[in-house]
Amino acid sequence: MxxxxxxxxxxxxxxxxxxxxxxxxxxxxxxxxxxxxxxxxxxxxxxxxxxxxxxxxxxxxxxxxxxxxxxxxxxxxxxxxxxxxxxxxxxxxxxxxxxxxxxxxxxxxxxxxxxxxxxxxxxxxxxxxxxxxxxxxxxxxxxxxxxxxxxxxxxxxxxxxxxGAGMAAKVVNNGVAHAVMVVLVEAFAMSRAQGLDLADIAAMLERPDGGLIRPLTHRVMERVANGDFDGGMPLEAARKDSTLALAMAQLSGTPLFATQAAQSVYDLALAAGHGREDYAAVARLWEEWGGQPLTFEMDET
CATH class of the missing domain: 3.40.50.720 (NAD(P)-binding Rossmann-like Domain)
Known part of the structure; x- marks a missing residue:
């Protein structure tokens, strides 16, 4: 004391x-x-x-x-x-x-x-x-x-x-959390409409290779960080999968908002010629729009 x-x-x-x-x-x-x-x-x-x-x-x-x-x-x-x-x-x-x-x-x-x-x-x-x-x-x-x-x-x-850096980081974190919340609710609504067990979906998403974690740990922390978009899952294939999600939701009458908006990004990236690059190449759009690279070095400690 x-x-x-x-x-x-x-x-x-x-x-x-x-x-x-x-x-x-x-x-x-x-x-x-x-x-x-x-x-x-x-x-x-x-x-x-x-x-x-x-x-x-x-x-x-x-x-x-x-x-x-x-x-x-x-x-x-x-x-x-x-x-x-x-x-x-x-x-x-x-x-x-x-x-x-x-x-x-x-x-x-x-x-x-x-x-x-x-x-x-x-x-x-x-x-x-x-x-x-x-x-x-x-x-x-x-x-x-x-x-x-x-x-x-x-x-x-x-x-x-x-x-101001601490507050900037907090606002970024909250922005991600609130956007992801909408995406997750959309995902669970789609799952319910397909008769899936929501507990199974939650367990799938939390896996290291699931759709919630891997975009950060692999696509951002490895590919975007190093500016490496060679190989991997082509952006055009990711766009196709996104289109399938929209189609499935439409057939079941499940409204999508955040997922629909994300599809527009893949459309833009495909039009910009990034179709054969790994789909993390959507980062190139923001690099162009902001005029700054999104590469960074991870702290090994």
């Missing part, structure tokens, strides 16, 4: 377990606009609550766990004139990278700093100390907030780059 006070603004669904993790390692001063949430936060060991937002300005570290960027912006604009030079704000709320960089501009005149520490995990994982953090910011600022990051990131935390 350290004696360094840590301020926490926000005792919502994620804020309460954040308070609990911080309270296990620090003395915590917490604020929430709701008296009910303050009462709940005050029940956590190591946590004292306040009715006055301004009281948080007396702490060296301020953790934000708020519902949206507008609330974080409002809180920082109110507290900034009262913060001491060297104060580190740790933003755990899910906001845009541009928002975090705006927070830095708000804090710069008073010499305060900001680190983005996006929470990859859910409420249950934070509660039990198994959360993962995606961190962005200046290395010195991150080092100054290591004790807080260690307390919150029980499963570990990683620096993804400069300020």
């Amino acid at each position: 350290t004696t360094t006070p840590v301020a926490l603004c926000g005792l919502g669904q994620m804020g309460l377990p954040v308070a609990g993790r911080l309270g296990a390692a620090h003395q915590v001063l917490a604020y929430d606009i709701s008296a009910e949430r303050r009462a709940m936060g005050g029940e956590r060991p190591g946590v004292r609550t306040t009715e006055e937002l301004d009281e948080l300005a007396g702490c060296d570290t301020l953790v934000l766990s708020l519902p949206n960027p507008a609330v974080s912006r409002s809180v920082l604009r109110e507290l900034a004139p009262r913060l001491s030079p060297g104060t580190v704000v740790v933003e755990t709320s899910t906001v845009l990278p541009s928002d975090v960089r705006e927070w830095a501009r708000i804090l710069e005149p008073v010499g305060a700093r900001v680190v983005d520490a996006a929470i990859l995990s859910g409420v249950g994982q934070m509660e039990t100390g198994r959360a993962t953090l995606l961190v962005g910011g200046d290395q010195a600022d991150i080092e100054a907030s290591t004790d807080v990051l260690d307390a919150l990131g029980g499963a570990g935390w990683s620096r993804f780059g400069e300020l």
